[in-house]
Amino acid sequence: MEGIFYKSFLKLVAGKEKQLAILIDPDKFDISATKSFLNKIPKETTHLFVGGSTVANGETEETVKALKAESKLPIFLFPGDHSHITPLADALLFLTLLSGRNAEYLVGQQIKSISKLKNLALEIISTGYILIDGGNNSSVSKVTKTEPLPQENIELIVNTALAGQFMGAKLIYLEAGSGAKIPVKPEIISEVKKAINIPLIVGGGIKTEVQKETAYRSGADMIVMGTAFEIESTK
Ligand SMILES: CC(C)=CCC/C(C)=C/CC/C(C)=C/CC/C(C)=C/COP(=O)(O)OP(=O)(O)O
Numbered sequence: 571m572e573g574i575f576y577k578s579f580l581k582l583v584a585g586k587e588k589q590l591a592i593l594i595d596p597d598k599f600d601i602s603a604t605k606s607f608l609n610k611i612p613k614e615t616t617h618l619f620v621g622g623s624t625v626a627n628g629e630t631e632e633t634v635k636a637l638k639a640e641s642k643l644p645i646f647l648f649p650g651d652h653s654h655i656t657p658l659a660d661a662l663l664f665l666t667l668l669s670g671r672n673a674e675y676l677v678g679q680q681i682k683s684i685s686k687l688k689n690l691a692l693e694i695i696s697t698g699y700i701l702i703d704g705g706n707n708s709s710v711s712k713v714t715k716t717e718p719l720p721q722e723n724i725e726l727i728v729n730t731a732l733a734g735q736f737m738g739a740k741l742i743y744l745e746a747g748s749g750a751k752i753p754v755k756p757e758i759i760s761e762v763k764k765a766i767n768i769p770l771i772v773g774g775g776i777k778t779e780v781q782k783e784t785a786y787r788s789g790a791d792m793i794v795m796g797t798a799f800e801i802e803s804t805k
Pocket residue numbers: 595620621622623624648649650651652663664665666667675676679680683699708709710713714748749796
């Protein structure tokens with residue numbers, strides 16, 4: 571069953587309205603500066619994502635609480651681990667790391683999350699998560715002990731995305747890794763977009779307006795930016 575946040579996502583995609591999620595890493599966020607952080611992010615921001623590959627216990631909850639108190643934007647959890655789940659958010663990107671062959675991140679973490687999730691009202695959005703080589707060693711690669719897919723192998727990336735859709739994913743997320751040197755290339759975005767019929771999220775290393783516009787023009791329905799807005803709010 572589709573929940574309200576996914577439905578409104580689909581509506582925006584159908585209207586060709588591009589979406590921008592700002593990723594807040596609880597590890598690098600100064601809660602006392604929540605208001606000024608929210609004033610600095612772009613006016614066109616549609617979603618707040620909260621997550622990180624390594625987050626200390628309880629930090630996600632505190633961060634979501636602070637953001638909820640100051641913002642009406644939908645808050646999606648973007649978990650690196652099942653322990654990052656908190657009831658105060660609106661939705662959860664239920665990630666499965668399709669690019670890797672580590673069963674723990676394909677299905678293990680997901681099973682571990684269930685005892686908590688089944689008692690929560692969080693909207694769960696199945697997300698095929700694909701790590702692509704961004705030219706530097708990413709935290710996702712380190713934490714999950716998996717290799718990213720090479721940007722040159724577009725066919726493999728497209729097939730991975732389509733397999734995700736056939737397995738029931740509601741979103742595909744192409745990830746070059748936080749702080750990537752090379753964001754996901756336009757040809758990859760356009761080929762994946764052509765192949766799938768579910769919304770496409772692209773993130774990792776996107777910092778400039780030009781990079782953003784290029785990704786949108788290539789077919790990204792939503793762009794995720796994290797590092798670009800971390801500078802002024804680092805602890
Ligand atoms: C669905 C459930 C319960 C868990 C999902 C578990 C999976 C499959 C996670 C995918 C792999 C992973 C570790 C994703 C992390 C995503 C994320 C928030 C990345 C952002 O990374 P940063 O923490 O910003 O990295 P840096 O610290 O290097 O900037």
